[in-house]
Amino acid sequence: MGKAVTRKEAEQMLENALEIGARMLISGAEISRVEDSILRICTAYGSERTEVFSITYTIVATISSKNFGIITQSRRIHGSAFNLQELKYLNNLSRNVCENLPDMDEVRRDLKQIHELPRYTNRQGMLIYALISSAFTLFFGGTLLDAVISAAIGVMIKAVEIPLKNMKMNRFLVSCLCSLAAAALAVMAARTGIGCSSDKISIGNVMILIPGLMFTNCIREMISDNFLSGLTRFGEAVLLSLSIALGFAAVSWL
């Protein structure tokens, strides 16, 4: 469609730019990438002055030009789920949009297509949890027996997590209950006397639940000048690890 001339065109363009940015943020992009993508798209479509501000929970963008005046839109972001596949395609889309200036209908269609890309099913998810748990049990020095038990517990964690997530339960409570189940199973396995260590098993299971990546990423955000987002993520990471530790501690009190 080329550059936005009328006010309506510009409004639609900004809406889609924000949609791309919001979806990137949800799938795990860093703040600077989100702000940069929106800025580039708006500039490509003929905005003369673009101001974008984003934190973990909102994006606000204002564009202005002689043709369409000043337009501000904002977007509230709910939750986040690492989905690197989606991030990859959104990044390609945003590059493509900047280069070819396609119609807004086309952009909307592409966005819908990206949203419908395949995800791993719950059954595959169980195998993934098993793989992660057993790998990290070995990584932290567990024996082969520990790894096998850890894999079995990984499958159970997914089985506990699926119904809780479907109930739309508070996510801190979900991690707490998952870790409670994992710790109880690990202690039970150790008490049967087949010679496995509950510590090594648990550390493998914890790697699934612990927000280690969130913790490292929030320090990265803080260093690269997005202090507010870094701090909110830091608080989240601490609270999540507290709720996981609470689940494990509850078992040792029993």
Added chain:
Amino acid sequence: MSELNQIAAAFFGALGFAFLFNLHGKEIFYTSLGGCLAWCVYLAAGFIVPQYGKQYFAAALFLGIYAELLAVRTKVPATLYLAVGMIPLIPGAALFMMMQNAFKADWEQFAQYRLEAFITGASIAFGTIVAAVCWNIFKNYWFNKK
């Protein structure tokens, strides 16, 4: 021998997270390879400077450069390689031990693990940021020359 086991486990751990982050196709292999190589660098750095902070820094620096190189080659965001490659490095165990000691009210151990988690997290963050900054300088220099 235990090092070899660890490297293999790091690969499979990263592989698991590549699946968990919903990657498909050939990226699964290259992202987890990054994690595996980063752990190799961590272990190799241990022979020169046996301090975990510096070791993590070296590993993250390597990972950052690996991510930027492959991002240019395969035209995907570097975040993909960073997020998966970081998995073997992240201070998950330290973070967990820290909180568990808080519940046991063992404040000495708590402080020690808190420091470890913080140093590890900060080293990794600094490593990847230094890599990104160096890469930008290098790229600008190279493109301006052309």
